Structure formats: structure tokens, C-alpha cells
Amino acid sequence: MARPSAPDQGALSADVPDRAASTDAVSPKKAWRGVVMLGFGTFAIGTDEFVLAGVLPEFSQSLDVPVTTAGQVVTVFALTCALMSPTLSTLTAAWPRHGVIKLAFALYLLGIVCTGLAPTFALVLVAQAVAAAGAALYIPAATVTAAALVGPERRGRAIATVTTGLTAATALGxxxxxxxxxxxxxxxxxxxxxxLTGLSLVGVLTLVPRVTVSAPGGLRQRLAPLGDRRVVAVLATTLVSFTAAYIVYTYMAEVFHGATDGSGTRLAVLMFAFGLTGTVGNFCAGALADRVGARLVVGGAIALLAVSLVVLPLATDSFATAMVIMVVYGIAAWAITAPQQSRLIGLKPESAPLLISLNAAFLYLAIAFSGVIGAVGIGAIGADRISFIGAGVAVLALALSELGHRLTKRQPAAPAEISTN
Known part of the structure; x- marks a missing residue:
């Protein structure tokens, strides 16, 4: 899942402006052309996060490290994104967005090129950390730029367009x-x-109009929602549930080695099935949450995730069975995303951008933790059984989700259009 997905990660920015000072001179056609190009940039940048998971055996052999060690490249990338996104966004808050985007591309390209040239695993980790810093800087900048280009009345659609690039990176890139x-x-x-990144850079520089946005608050303001234990409980649900989801995905080349016979093409088909059906699952879960409440959808998705992870070992030797389980696994994992955002926004509607930014950071932390837990699990019980660990973690996530609901009942959320019950 590469970054995961989608709508939640695209809203990484807590900097969404009330208005853009320079959008009056930008025609709607040019504005939307720029928004689409920003989305293509997120596709290029999002592709790196999990692409090495698909070639983990070859990657580990080339650099002469165990697969479990090689998997830490995903951990380093995700952890860097989680830590650097709020930090870099704060440090560059007063910069012109075009300048921030250029710096983000420069860092990302430097990291990718150095990764391709790195002779040792240690240097790969350093290079991936540099690339992750670029990704952490680009996504908030692209989000706020897209929102500024179209104005408040079309902000949600613009952000969704940018975040579609992250979904496409998982499902296609x-x-x-x-x-x-x-x-x-x-x-x-x-x-x-x-x-891919070079093409997107040219497109962004030539097709994205320059806009002026208001500078956001500092790091303390960004972290202020963590003082609410209801918010902490919901964010903890995001952290633990996606840790459960990514344990298998990070090491899926090893987990499904028997089903794919080591074929990269077959593995890519499984990854595509996961990303595509997960995207559908995320969309449907968001609509369902509006009807029955986010709490029930999140709980149901986590429960389905736990069940799919329990039965997953039965699918590790058959490609056809693996396809079926990946569809269920993908729907369950991604269906958590949109309802979790709904719960957070419902708690503090006035702090929605900040809360979504924190949710994305916790999602990256989950990816980082999954790489470590999966590595330990492979060493202890084998790659074909690490889904059992994920299932146990999912049960813990379900308990945290219910805790968040109980805390919300004791201290009701502010009125909002999105249900949080």
C-alpha cells in the first residue's frame, strides 16, 4: 500500500489556506491542469515507497543482506516521512510553494539516483532517507498548492485529485x-x-501556476490536537491497524513466494489486485460511513482484516487462492482509511487539516513498525506465518477503536456533517 492511500495521505498538509492571493489571475482550465500535474507528481514520488518490497529477494541478494534486513528500507523511508513531514513543512512555511516543490523534487531525485548507484545497503538506507525527505516535503506542498489554485469551494476535489496519485502509485506504479x-x-x-519523476518535474514547473498562500502556525500548533485523549485513541487505532495491514505487504515477495514461483510478474499482479480493490474498498467505506457511522465501518474493516490475515497462510502456495485472499485483504486494509478521517474530523471539525496531517504521520509510523515487526516475525515463525502476528495486532486495533468510541461518548464531539458514532 504504498502510502496508503490515498485521501488521508494527500491531506498531509495542515497548511490549507483560506484563500490564495494570486488565484484570481488563473483561469479554471489552467488551475485544474496544474492540479492534475501535481497529482502526477504524487504518483511519481509515491511509487518509491513500496516498489522495493516487490523485488525484495533480488534486492537482498544483490547487496548481500538477509531479506529481513533488506525490508528495513521500507521502515527507513516511512519513518523519515513521518518525522520529517511536519518538521520540514514548518521550517518552509514562509517559503513560496513553488520553491518548496522544487526543493522537494531535488531531494527526491537525489535520493533515487543515489539509491540506484549505491554499492552497499547502508548507503541505500541513507539515499532512501533523502528521497523520503523529499516526499515528506512535496506532498504537503502539492496539497496546499492544489487547494489554493481552485479556491475554497472546490478544495476537496482538488485535494482528492492530488491524492489519487498516491493511490495510483500503490495500484499501478x-x-x-x-x-x-x-x-x-x-x-x-x-x-x-x-x-517518471523527471517528467513530473517538467510538468509541474511548466503547468502549475504560482500561487501565494498564508503561512501556517508552528510545530506546537500542529501537535496541539494530541492533547485530546479522544484524538489520541483514534490515531492509535490508525497506527495499530495499519501496522497489522502492512506486516504482510512489506514482505509479500517472501510470503507469496510459493504462489508466485518467484515470478515478478505474478507478484505484480497480486500487488495490483491489492491496490485496485483496496481503492474501491476505501471509496465504498467512506460512503458507508456516512450512512451507518464511521465506528461501525472501521470496526467491521478491522475485523475482516484480522480474519483475512488468519486464513492468509492457506493461500501462500496457490496463485489463484492468493488472488482471492489479496482482494479481501486489500478491501479490509484500505476500508479503514476514509472512516478514520471521518472520526477525526468529527471530533474537531475546526482542526480538520491538522488532524488529517497527524493521521498521515501515524500511518507512516505504522509502515515503519510493520517492517520491523515483520522482520522479527519471519525470523521467529517464518514468512508464511507472519500474518498471524498481523491478525493479533488487528485485534488490538479493534480494542483501541472501541476505546476511542467510548471516550467520544463521554465527551461528545462537536457537531459535524460527518458521523463519528
């Missing part, structure tokens, strides 16, 4: 990169991403 890496070597995947 990572599988394509897996096929390229399997056929030509994992370093070729880095050159594929380099070309």
Missing part, C-alpha cells in the same frame, strides 16, 4: 516497478522512477 525490477534488476526500478 509499484506493480510496474516490480515487473521492471524483476526483468532488469532492482536498480532499473530506480531509473524507471527517476524518469
Amino acid at each position: 509499484a506493480p510496474i516497478g516490480t515487473v521492471v525490477g524483476s526483468a532488469l534488476g532492482w536498480r532499473s526500478t530506480m531509473w524507471f522512477i527517476t524518469v
Whole structure:
């Protein structure tokens, strides 16, 4: 899941402006062309996060490290994003957004190129940390720029367009990169991403109009919602539930080695099935949450995730069975995303951008934790059984979700259009 997905990650920015000072001179056609191009940028940048998970065996052999050690490249990338996104966004808050986007692309491209050239695993980790810093800087900047280009009345649609790039990176970019890496070597995947990023950079620089946005508050303001224990409980649900979801995905090349016979193409098909059905699941879960309440949808999705992870070992030797389980697994994992946002926004509607930003940071932390937990699990019980660990973690997430609901009942949320019950 690469970044995960989608709507939640795209709202990484807590900087969404009330208005853009320079959008009056931008025609709607040019504005939306710029928004789409910003979305293409998120596609290019989001592709790197999980693409190496698809070529993990080849990657580990090339650098002469165990698969469990190689998997920490995902951990480093995600942890860097989680820590650097609020920090870099705060440090560059007063900069012109175009300048921030240029710096983000420069960091990302530097990291990707250095990854492709790195002779040792340690240098790969350093290079991926640099690339992650670029991603952490780009996504908030792209989000706030898109929101500023179209104005308040179309802000949600613009942000969704940008975040669709992250969804596409999981459903399409990572599988394509897996096929390229399997056929030509994992370093070729880095050159594929380099070309993709270069094209998006040219497009952003030429098609995205310059806008002026108001500077946001400092880091303390961004972290202020953590003083509300209801918010902490919901964010903890995000952290634990997505840790459960990503334990298998990070190491899926090893988990499904028997089902794919080591074929990169087959693995890419499984990744595509996960991303595509997960995208549908996320959309449907958001609509369902509006009808029956976010709490029930989140609880149901986590329960389905736990069940799918329990039965997943039965699918590790058959490609057809693996396809079925990946569809269920993908729907369950991604269906948590939109309702979790709904719960957070319902708690403090006036702080929605800040809360969504924190939710994205916790999602990145979950990806980082999953890489470590999965590595330990493979060493202890084997790759084909680590889903059992994920199932146990999912049960804990369900308990946290219910705790968040109880805390909300004791201290009712402010009135909002989105149900949180």
C-alpha cells in the first residue's frame, strides 16, 4: 500500500489556506491542469515507497543482506516521512510553494539516483532517507498548492485529485516497478522512477501556476490536537491497524513466494489486485460511513482484516487462492482509511487539516513498525506465518477503536456533517 492511500495521505498538509492571493489571475482550465500535474507528481514520488518490497529477494541478494534486513528500507523511508513531514513543512512555511516543490523534487531525485548507484545497503538506507525527505516535503506542498489554485469551494476535489496519485502509485506504479525490477534488476526500478519523476518535474514547473498562500502556525500548533485523549485513541487505532495491514505487504515477495514461483510478474499482479480493490474498498467505506457511522465501518474493516490475515497462510502456495485472499485483504486494509478521517474530523471539525496531517504521520509510523515487526516475525515463525502476528495486532486495533468510541461518548464531539458514532 504504498502510502496508503490515498485521501488521508494527500491531506498531509495542515497548511490549507483560506484563500490564495494570486488565484484570481488563473483561469479554471489552467488551475485544474496544474492540479492534475501535481497529482502526477504524487504518483511519481509515491511509487518509491513500496516498489522495493516487490523485488525484495533480488534486492537482498544483490547487496548481500538477509531479506529481513533488506525490508528495513521500507521502515527507513516511512519513518523519515513521518518525522520529517511536519518538521520540514514548518521550517518552509514562509517559503513560496513553488520553491518548496522544487526543493522537494531535488531531494527526491537525489535520493533515487543515489539509491540506484549505491554499492552497499547502508548507503541505500541513507539515499532512501533523502528521497523520503523529499516526499515528506512535496506532498504537503502539492496539497496546499492544489487547494489554493481552485479556491475554497472546490478544495476537496482538488485535494482528492492530488491524492489519487498516491493511490495510483500503490495500484499501478509499484506493480510496474516490480515487473521492471524483476526483468532488469532492482536498480532499473530506480531509473524507471527517476524518469517518471523527471517528467513530473517538467510538468509541474511548466503547468502549475504560482500561487501565494498564508503561512501556517508552528510545530506546537500542529501537535496541539494530541492533547485530546479522544484524538489520541483514534490515531492509535490508525497506527495499530495499519501496522497489522502492512506486516504482510512489506514482505509479500517472501510470503507469496510459493504462489508466485518467484515470478515478478505474478507478484505484480497480486500487488495490483491489492491496490485496485483496496481503492474501491476505501471509496465504498467512506460512503458507508456516512450512512451507518464511521465506528461501525472501521470496526467491521478491522475485523475482516484480522480474519483475512488468519486464513492468509492457506493461500501462500496457490496463485489463484492468493488472488482471492489479496482482494479481501486489500478491501479490509484500505476500508479503514476514509472512516478514520471521518472520526477525526468529527471530533474537531475546526482542526480538520491538522488532524488529517497527524493521521498521515501515524500511518507512516505504522509502515515503519510493520517492517520491523515483520522482520522479527519471519525470523521467529517464518514468512508464511507472519500474518498471524498481523491478525493479533488487528485485534488490538479493534480494542483501541472501541476505546476511542467510548471516550467520544463521554465527551461528545462537536457537531459535524460527518458521523463519528
